[in-house]
Amino acid sequence: xxxxxTLKRIQTHKGVIGTIVVNAxxxxxxxxxxxxxxxxxxxxxxxxxxxTVRDIDPxxxxxxxxxxxxxxxxxxxxxxxxxxxxxxxxxx
Amino acid sequence: MGxxxxxxxxQPLRVITEDTCLFHYLVPAPMSPSAKSxxxxxxxxxxxxxxxxxxxWDPDPSTLQLHSDSDLLGRGLRLGMAKVTQVDFPPKQSVSxxxxxxxxxxxxxHTQAKPAEEEEEEEMAEPKPAEESQEExxxxxxxxxxxxxxxxxxxxxxxxxxxxxxxxxxxRGSRIVERALSERVDVCFDYSGRDLEDKEGEMQAGAKMxxxxxxxxxxxxxxxxxxxxxxxxxxxxxxxxxxxxxxxxPHEPDGVALVWNMKFKKTTPEYxxxxxxxxxxxxxxRFHPNLVVGGTYSGQIVLWDNRSNKRTPVQRTPLSxxxxxxxxxxxxxxxxQNAHNLxxxxxxxxxxxxxxxxxxxxxxxxxxxxxxxxxxxxxxxxFPLGDVNNFVVGSEDGSVYTAxxxxxxxxxxxxxxxxxxxxxxxxxxxAGGPVDFSHLFISASFDWTVKLWTTKxxxxxYSFEDSCDYVYDVMWSPTxxxxxxxxxxxxxxxxxxxxxxxxxxxxSVCVNGSPALNRVRWAHSGREIATGDSDGQVLVYDVxxxxxxxxxxxxxxxxxxxxxxxxxRDEGEELAAQRLVA
Numbered sequence: 001x002x003x004x005x006t007l008k009r010i011q012t013h014k015g016v017i018g019t020i021v022v023n024a025x026x027x028x029x030x031x032x033x034x035x036x037x038x039x040x041x042x043x044x045x046x047x048x049x050x051x052t053v054r055d056i057d058p059x060x061x062x063x064x065x066x067x068x069x070x071x072x073x074x075x076x077x078x079x080x081x082x083x084x085x086x087x088x089x090x091x092x
Numbered sequence: 093m094g095x096x097x098x099x100x101x102x103q104p105l106r107v108i109t110e111d112t113c114l115f116h117y118l119v120p121a122p123m124s125p126s127a128k129s130x131x132x133x134x135x136x137x138x139x140x141x142x143x144x145x146x147x148x149w150d151p152d153p154s155t156l157q158l159h160s161d162s163d164l165l166g167r168g169l170r171l172g173m174a175k176v177t178q179v180d181f182p183p184k185q186s187v188s189x190x191x192x193x194x195x196x197x198x199x200x201x202h203t204q205a206k207p208a209e210e211e212e213e214e215e216m217a218e219p220k221p222a223e224e225s226q227e228e229x230x231x232x233x234x235x236x237x238x239x240x241x242x243x244x245x246x247x248x249x250x251x252x253x254x255x256x257x258x259x260x261x262x263x264r265g266s267r268i269v270e271r272a273l274s275e276r277v278d279v280c281f282d283y284s285g286r287d288l289e290d291k292e293g294e295m296q297a298g299a300k301m302x303x304x305x306x307x308x309x310x311x312x313x314x315x316x317x318x319x320x321x322x323x324x325x326x327x328x329x330x331x332x333x334x335x336x337x338x339x340x341x342p343h344e345p346d347g348v349a350l351v352w353n354m355k356f357k358k359t360t361p362e363y364x365x366x367x368x369x370x371x372x373x374x375x376x377x378r379f380h381p382n383l384v385v386g387g388t389y390s391g392q393i394v395l396w397d398n399r400s401n402k403r404t405p406v407q408r409t410p411l412s413x414x415x416x417x418x419x420x421x422x423x424x425x426x427x428x429q430n431a432h433n434l435x436x437x438x439x440x441x442x443x444x445x446x447x448x449x450x451x452x453x454x455x456x457x458x459x460x461x462x463x464x465x466x467x468x469x470x471x472x473x474x475f476p477l478g479d480v481n482n483f484v485v486g487s488e489d490g491s492v493y494t495a496x497x498x499x500x501x502x503x504x505x506x507x508x509x510x511x512x513x514x515x516x517x518x519x520x521x522x523a524g525g526p527v528d529f530s531h532l533f534i535s536a537s538f539d540w541t542v543k544l545w546t547t548k549x550x551x552x553x554y555s556f557e558d559s560c561d562y563v564y565d566v567m568w569s570p571t572x573x574x575x576x577x578x579x580x581x582x583x584x585x586x587x588x589x590x591x592x593x594x595x596x597x598x599x600s601v602c603v604n605g606s607p608a609l610n611r612v613r614w615a616h617s618g619r620e621i622a623t624g625d626s627d628g629q630v631l632v633y634d635v636x637x638x639x640x641x642x643x644x645x646x647x648x649x650x651x652x653x654x655x656x657x658x659x660x661r662d663e664g665e666e667l668a669a670q671r672l673v674a
Contacts, residue, residue, distance in 0.1 A: 002259075003253055003258075003259065003262055006262070006263075006266045007262075007266070009270070010266060010269060010270060010273065013270070013273050013274075014273075015273075016273065021262070023252070063268075064268055064272070066272065075269055075272050075273070077264070077265035077266075077268050077269050078265075079261040079264070079265060080257075080261075081257060081261065082257075082258060082261045082262075082265070084261075084262065084265035084266060084269060086269050086273065088273060
């Protein structure tokens with residue numbers, strides 16, 4: 001319940017285009033093909049980012065990943081097993 | 093080096109012990125076992141036969157020399173005990189890296205990962221052709237296992253969602269994401285404007301004037317007209333708006349003043365004040381940050397204090413002949429920190445000056461009459477920058493008057509005629525700079541025009557005739573010497589820049605729904621404009637930097653512009669005079 005409420009609050013935040021929750025294997029809670037594409041690509045990128053951070057300093061770990069493009073801002077909050085991805089349109 | 097036995101002098105061995113001694117040396121085996129057997133068999137002290145073969149024993153135990161077979165074999169083999177030195181070679185270290193790539197390739201079940209896996213399989217298959225079939229089979233099985241759980245069933249989903257780890261993750265992740273979402277800082281902003289070149293049309297239009305906030309309150313401002321606006325001198329984000337009565341709600345107070353806050357995103361007013369009579373003018377008391385002054389329709393002047401918890405005024409002027417008995421359209425606090433007065437003028441021409449501590453009686457009052465008989469129906473008032481004595485007033489009959497408060501000629505001095513309708517707004521030039529333009533002022537009127545005047549001449553310098561409706565208010569920019577804003581009844585907010593063009597406004601925006609805009613006020617920074625409309629809404633616009641920020645040469649350019657305007661005016665008048673004569 002709390003999960004749904006919070007997720008809804010995030011989804012209705014100003015400028016948010018989409019939210020995806022991904023688990024370790026790259027599976028999503030939605031079947032939309034764009035979502036699946038996003039999920040897979042971002043999962044790979046997050047893993048690469050995490051390994052980069054760890055390679056530089058083994059004591060370190062990735063806490064937040066933010067990709068700013070011309071059109072959108074993609075925010076990824078990683079965890080050991082899951083990823084929370086939020087796509088926002090920053091100009092609104 | 094062994095002791096070389098003297099063979100010639102050797103004596104035969106005499107076995108002392110009975111044990112058999114087997115000596116394994118790297119020597120050729122004794123040719124005949126008879127010597128040994130002889131030793132063992134006899135066991136007697138007598139060695140027996142004179143054997144040609146003799147074993148020479150060296151009694152010294154450290155060195156032993158056997159010279160068996162030496163005669164027989166005649167080889168002269170010498171055995172020596174060698175000193176053994178321990179040498180230990182460490183095993184050859186094979187350098188190996190224990191790091192592995194951390195991107196596990198086998199856990200990717202995504203469709204894109206599948207071809208990668210297949211490629212791997214192919215590579216693996218090549219060097220081991222013999223086991224190809226087996227590997228393929230194994231991989232296919234793996235693939236099948238991975239493909240199967242790709243789509244989560246509802247049950248699995250619900251299970252996952254309620255698992256502890258998921259909830260912990262989501263709690264943390266959503267918290268961070270919400271914070272990040274709310275940050276609206278644009279780190280990629282390019283001040284050089286190169287970004288803006290890409291998005292030409294939109295940005296340029298928006299760069300002139302853009303709506304920043306719209307303030308209105310369901311209960312207090314709906315169905316009321318905004319009668320006055322003022323920005324706070326202490327807190328640049330505070331704005332007071334006064335409203336007249338709500339005809340649809342007779343039980344609500346007739347007069348309302350709301351203090352709005354620009355800094356925060358909340359949509360409700362900071363402070364709500366009301367009083368019994370419609371408020372026609374309001375102002376922040378300049379040297380008292382907590383006080384808001386209001387002039388009402390009944391002639392009363394009210395004072396609200398935001399330190400008190402009351403929404404009703406803390407002080408009121410009396411409704412008597414010594415004060416005002418007509419609507420007060422102008423209130424202003426003039427002077428310095430130590431010597432200031434509240435000036436109020438009502439529509440019957442009476443001007444009173446008050447002390448903010450004591451509103452029970454005016455300190456001074458003055459009847460503004462023109463030519464000793466005609467009372468001036470004052471609708472607007474303005475003080476030039478830095479002046480506390482001289483001021484200008486606009487009246488309902490379309491004329492503008494200059495007046496002084498004190499001195500021998502207290503009262504109306506000059507009349508400026510030019511407007512054909514009641515004067516609705518007045519503004520004295522207030523942008524300080526290298527050149528002093530404080531003799532300039534502008535007036536707005538019902539005759540659809542805005543006129544530029546100088547106190548040195550009773551005829552208008554210029555008339556701005558771009559509007560198609562009553563012009564309700566006008567104000568000079570506090571920072572830019574050649575810029576002023578005006579609003580009219582068709583919902584238009586115009587910005588005029590005298591240095592650019594005097595024929596048309598430099599920027600113009602039309603408010604949604606085209607309500608009549610009653611008031612316009614520049615913020616003290618000169619970057620924002622607030623307008624109040626007839627629907628009770630206060631709109632705050634951001635003015636683009638290119639327009640509102642003055643360049644260093646604006647003052648000198650204005651001098652030239654004024655000279656031009658003057659010349660044109662004189663020419664125009666000459667032509668008119670010639671025509672009259674002719």
